[in-house]
Amino acid sequence: MRLTTIGTGTAAPSRGRVQSGHLVEAGAVRLLMDCGSGVASRMADLGVEWQTITHLAITHFHADHVVDLPTLLYAWRYGQLPPRSQNLDIIGPVGTLRLLARFAGVFGEGLLTLGFPISVRELAPGEGVDLSADVHLRCLKVPHTEESVAYSVEHGGRRIVYTGDTGPDATLGTWAAGCDLMLAECSLPDSMAMATHLTPSQCGALGAAAHPGVLALTHFYPPVEDVDIRGEVGAQFSGTVALATDGWTLDLEER
């Protein structure tokens, strides 16, 4: 199972970082988690095959996590020859259907009838779904917006957890415990801490609670890049830490 961080930025435009989007490749599943501005074109930059994504999972409805959804839907219909015929599964919290209907309200009903089958599954907090016979996705409610969730993907004896946007949450640490790779948001320096995002020291505490094989950090607002992120995380978490960039990738060997 492989994770590639496509976009490691936020709502604040940032040199070298587009907004949130992360690709998990597991068996026949190619799952894009979140799809903020720039994610579609960044996949092309990175040589990541955007044409064959099978599943799209949304953590929450902030624009920096969903605004490239129409871009990608149009790319599959008009940006490749022949146009996509493969089914697409869209997964998200309750409210995802309404979000898609709103996008269709802006771009026209055709946005969701592009010639390939689209199925939409709304997950209640704590619910899971099989993406294929051997890839399982689960979600956990996290403190950020009313609907926001974290995702866990399991395949081949390995587990990846993506926090989405979240504030500090003890349940998240317990839920993610022992995962092979945790991709956690690291939005703001301690001086700008808030209940709905994480700082480097809070990421360190989360790492200490969850003990992931690798703690990878993403979703950096520009001010957090001025502090010693590694030092502040390392003060609480002694495991492996990676500061993700657009195009960072990690292949987890199957057990």
Ligand SMILES: [Zn+2]
């Ligand atoms: Zn965000």
Ligand SMILES: [Zn+2]
């Ligand atoms: Zn957000």
